[in-house]
Structures are given as structure tokens and as C-alpha cells.
Amino acid sequence: MDKILVLNFGGQYDQLIARRIRAAHVYAEIRNYNKITPDEIRVAGYRGIVFTGGPNSVYDDTAPRCDKRVLSLGIPVLGICYGHQLLAFLAGGEIAPAETGSEYGKTTLRAEESVLFADVPRESVCWMSHTDAVQTPPAGFRVLASTAHCAVAAIGDDTHKLYGVQFHPEVTHTQYGDRVLQNFVFRVCGCKGDWQMDDFLETAVAHYRQTLAGKKVILGLSGGVDSAVAAVLLHKAIGDALTCVFVDHGLLRKGEGDYVEQTFRGRFGIRLIRVNAQERFLTALRGVTDPEQKRGIIGEMFVRVFEEQAVALNSTDVLAQGTIYPDVIESGKGDSATIKSHHNVGGLPKEMLFRSVVEPLRDLFKDEVRAVGEKLGLPRELVWRQPFPGPGLGVRVIGEITEEKLAILREADAIFRETLDGALSPLPNQYFAVLADTRSVGVMGDARTYGYTVALRAVTTDDFMTATWTRIPFDLLEQASNRITNEVRGISRVVYDITSKPPATVEWE
Numbered sequence: 001m002d003k004i005l006v007l008n009f010g011g012q013y014d015q016l017i018a019r020r021i022r023a024a025h026v027y028a029e030i031r032n033y034n035k036i037t038p039d040e041i042r043v044a045g046y047r048g049i050v051f052t053g054g055p056n057s058v059y060d061d062t063a064p065r066c067d068k069r070v071l072s073l074g075i076p077v078l079g080i081c082y083g084h085q086l087l088a089f090l091a092g093g094e095i096a097p098a099e100t101g102s103e104y105g106k107t108t109l110r111a112e113e114s115v116l117f118a119d120v121p122r123e124s125v126c127w128m129s130h131t132d133a134v135q136t137p138p139a140g141f142r143v144l145a146s147t148a149h150c151a152v153a154a155i156g157d158d159t160h161k162l163y164g165v166q167f168h169p170e171v172t173h174t175q176y177g178d179r180v181l182q183n184f185v186f187r188v189c190g191c192k193g194d195w196q197m198d199d200f201l202e203t204a205v206a207h208y209r210q211t212l213a214g215k216k217v218i219l220g221l222s223g224g225v226d227s228a229v230a231a232v233l234l235h236k237a238i239g240d241a242l243t244c245v246f247v248d249h250g251l252l253r254k255g256e257g258d259y260v261e262q263t264f265r266g267r268f269g270i271r272l273i274r275v276n277a278q279e280r281f282l283t284a285l286r287g288v289t290d291p292e293q294k295r296g297i298i299g300e301m302f303v304r305v306f307e308e309q310a311v312a313l314n315s316t317d318v319l320a321q322g323t324i325y326p327d328v329i330e331s332g333k334g335d336s337a338t339i340k341s342h343h344n345v346g347g348l349p350k351e352m353l354f355r356s357v358v359e360p361l362r363d364l365f366k367d368e369v370r371a372v373g374e375k376l377g378l379p380r381e382l383v384w385r386q387p388f389p390g391p392g393l394g395v396r397v398i399g400e401i402t403e404e405k406l407a408i409l410r411e412a413d414a415i416f417r418e419t420l421d422g423a424l425s426p427l428p429n430q431y432f433a434v435l436a437d438t439r440s441v442g443v444m445g446d447a448r449t450y451g452y453t454v455a456l457r458a459v460t461t462d463d464f465m466t467a468t469w470t471r472i473p474f475d476l477l478e479q480a481s482n483r484i485t486n487e488v489r490g491i492s493r494v495v496y497d498i499t500s501k502p503p504a505t506v507e508w509e
């Protein structure tokens with residue numbers, strides 16, 4: 001199977017590169033620049049390497065730089081933005097702040113005849129976002145494109161198959177971005193484009209069958225699609241050496257614990273243990289209001305509960321998790337900024353009983369995970385379930401978490417979901433209620449009330465990295481609001497969240 005290595009130098013939308021390449025049926029793997037050596041790259045048999053963008057300047061002391069030997073492995077390289085500058089820098093070119101200042105947004109690209117721009121018109125629109133620029137290309141490199149503000153917008157050394165583009169081919173604003181990436185992958189690297197999700201599955205199952213042979217694995221099952229897919233995949237690889245532990249932390253939605261238990265116990269023939277740990281979690285969270293602290297506590301407590309189960313089962317080799325790629329990037333792994341510590345990544349305590357952690361889906365995006373789930377034969381309603389965060393209602397009760405607030409939120413959330421289910425098509429990709437830490441005055445039956453504010457949140461997105469708030473018809477919002485205020489005691493106000501991501505995140509905490 002042809003593989004492309006996406007070498008990550010930081011930045012938030014680098015994942016798009018891997019996604020675009022995979023969309024062309026070539027498998028792309030993302031690794032941080034400092035987590036893989038030139039020898040490992042060579043042995044892994046990549047057909048090509050893409051250097052991603054990143055926020056640094058190549059001359060900064062702290063600038064992320066890979067080993068120069070990566071350029072002499074005989075593997076084609078495509079540098080993008082910072083990656084373009086780094087490639088030029090490593091090959092002996094000169095980089096400096098752009099003379100005309102930073103260039104940001106759409107601009108006209110003038111491309112020269114070259115394999116990288118094959119079937120790209122001489123003039124097209126590209127998307128730029130940079131402060132530095134390559135001033136002098138390294139010896140052996142030709143300038144392949146320019147813009148009004150950037151004389152060296154693309155470079156190439158056909159002999160060594162090294163290319164760089166200052167613009168971002170991975171974003172849709174670049175008119176022929178896909179073409180440029182595909183020219184690199186097919187024409188320069190010679191990939192065939194025959195990768196399918198089946199290949200991912202087969203390779204992953206074979207890989208875990210081999211690497212986990214003789215080991216016992218504990219997997220934290222949440223009932224969401226990610227951990228469910230990870231569970232069924234690992235079960236295919238190692239059968240009964242896998243035990244799933246479902247922790248009811250008291251922060252689940254209405255009826256959720258029983259749903260998870262019913263779905264998994266028996267259905268897939270997977271060993272499942274349900275741990276009722278509501279009291280422990282709520283006690284540990286008492287008085288805590290800071291979102292990152294909540295996430296940390298919940299993440300740590302999860303692992304401790306798993307550990308106890310693992311000890312009881314004499315199974316402390318491996319902890320498996322359903323971490324997916326956006327969890328990794330948003331938790332600030334590598335060099336990108338921490339947005340929030342997803343409990344299954346950033347919340348892992350440093351000291352753990354488990355000897356290793358396995359995350360079979362950590363390179364996949366949500367839609368890819370769903371495709372794997374379907375291939376594995378998981379039921380549709382499970383595969384297409386809206387995501388529910390590991391910390392659960394803990395990050396949807398703003399401020400201190402109490403049983404009273406959880407009970408109010410559970411009811412309001414169930415009503416909102418019931419209102420939309422069946423009434424809206426397509427459904428938003430995620431829709432839920434949040435209990436704000438704000439009380440407000442209301443009037444009911446001539447009497448004053450002083451209850452909580454519930455916020456309804458619904459977003460439309462395909463990868464949860466960016467999202468727009470869903471335009472729900474007013475009458476549905478009204479139905480939800482009426483039912484919530486009538487049926488749930490303790491709520492005097494319902495509001496609808498009309499913030500997209502960015503600038504907001506999907507969850508409130």
C-alpha cells in the first residue's frame with residue numbers, strides 16, 4: 001500500500017492535508033516532526049513526504065526543524081508554507097520576512113510549466129497566509145510560481161523530487177489546490193490511488209493481531225462511535241483478550257447507561273464490565289468550576305477506575321482508547337496550541353499502571369471513523385450517533401457540578417433532542433443542552449421564579465474542527481423552549497447559541 005507521510009510542524013489545519021490526500025485514495029499518515037527519525041521514515045517505506053505549515057519562522061531558536069537527512073532519503077518532498085520555507089532553508093536557500101509585509105488571503109498565482117502545476121492554468125487563485133518568504137531558492141531549485149507579493153511562491157528540484165509551495169493547496173480557497181496535491185502524490189511520488197477504508201481495516205487488524213499477541217487489553221467504552229469502533233476493531237484482532245470497561249460516571253445523558261449496556265452486552269460478543277462510579281466522580285468534582293480542572297479530574301479518575309478493573313482482571317498490559325485525530329490536534333499534542341484537553345488525550349495522568357496505550361483511530365477523522373464502523377458492521381444508529389464528549393455533562397454544567405443541576409440538564413437535553421429527532425432532516429451533527437451558571441427571574445402562574453438558564457446548542461459540521469450553528473426553524477425552537485420551561489422544574493429561561501466554531505468551540509467548556 002502506498003503511504004504518504006505528513007510531517008507536522010504545528011498549526012491548526014494541517015490535518016486537512018492528510019484528508020485531501022486520503023480523499024484521492026492514497027493513505028496519508030501524520031507524524032510530528034520530532035517523533036520520527038530519517039531512518040524510521042526510510043524503513044516505513046513512504047512514497048512521499050509533505051512538510052506542513054506552522055506558526056514559526058525558520059530562523060527562530062525554537063523553530064521546529066526536522067533532520068536535514070530527510071531530504072536525501074530519495075523520497076520526494078512537498079513543503080507547504082512553513083514547510084516550503086523549511087525545505088528551502090535546509091537545502092541552503094535564503095528566507096527572510098517578506099519585503100512587502102505579510103500576505104494573507106486570496107491572491108493570483110502565476111504558475112510556470114512544471115510537473116507540480118500540470119493541468120493547472122497559468123493564472124489561478126491561491127490562498128496565502130505568511131510573513132516570511134523564500135528570498136533565494138537553494139541551488140538546483142527553479143522558481144515554479146509567483147504572486148504579485150511573493151516572487152518565490154513555489155520552487156522545485158526535479159532531479160531530487162523536492163518541491164515547495166508558499167500557498168496552501170489543502171484549503172478550498174486555493175482553486176487548484178487538490179490538483180497540486182494530486183500532481184505531487186501521483187505524478188511525482190508515483191502513488192497508484194488504490195487505498196480504501198478496507199485497506200485501513202485490514203492493515204490495522206493485522207497490525208494489532210501481531211503487536212498485541214499474548215497481551216490483555218482494557219478499553220474504555222463510552223458508547224460513542226469512536227470507542228465502539230475501536231472496540232470492534234480490536235475485538236476482531238485479539239478476540240477475548242479485549243475487555244471493555246464502561247464507566248458510568250454520573251455525567252451521562254438520560255437513559256444512556258442502559259443503552260450502552262444493552263447495545264454492547266451480548267450484541268458483539270465483546271466482554272463488557274459496567275462500573276457504577278457516580279459517587280466517586282461527583283465527590284472528586286465537588287466545588288470545582290474551572291473547565292480544564294474538571295477535564296483533568298475526570299480524565300484521571302477514568303484511568304484510575306480502569307486501572308482498578310485491570311488489576312482485578314490481572315490485565316495491566318495495555319489501555320486502549322478511541323482517540324481520533326481532532327482530539328489529538330485540539331489537545332495541543334505536538335506543537336499546536338492547546339484549545340482544550342480532550343479527556344482521552346490531555347487528561348491522561350503521567351503515572352499510569354498500564355504499560356502502554358493503544359489508539360487505533362488516532363489518525364482518522366470522524367467521517368472516516370464512521371466509514372470504518374460501517375465496514376465493521378456496526379448498526380447504523382450507533383455509527384451515526386452524534387458525538388458525546390468523554391467528560392459528558394461535566395462540561396455542559398457550567399460552574400460547579402451538582403446532582404440537582406445534572407438532573408435538570410438531563411431532562412432539558414432529552415426534550416431538546418426529542419423535539420428535533422424526526423422533525424428535522426437532515427439533523428444537525430450535534431445538538432444538546434447546556435446548563436448555564438446564571439439564574440434569572442421569570443414569572444409562572446403569577447408567581448416569581450428564579451431559575452437556571454438553559455442554552456440549546458446545535459451545530460452543522462463534517463469534521464468538528466470547524467462548525468456553523470444550525471439554522472433551526474423558530475417553531476421547533478419554540479416547541480423545545482415551551483416544553484423545557486413547562487416540564488423541567490428549575491429553569492426559567494431558554495436561549496439558543498448562535499456562535500460558530502471558531503470563534504467558539506462546540507462544547508461550552
Ligand code: XMP
Pocket residue numbers: 327330340341342343344387388389390391430464465501504505506507508
Ligand atoms: P469542541 O468543544 O472541542 O468539540 O469544539 C469538538 C467535538 O469534540 C467533542 N469533545 C470531546 N470528545 N472527549 C471527547 O471524546 C472530550 O474531552 C471532548 N471535548 C469535546 C465535542 O462534543 C465535539 O463533538
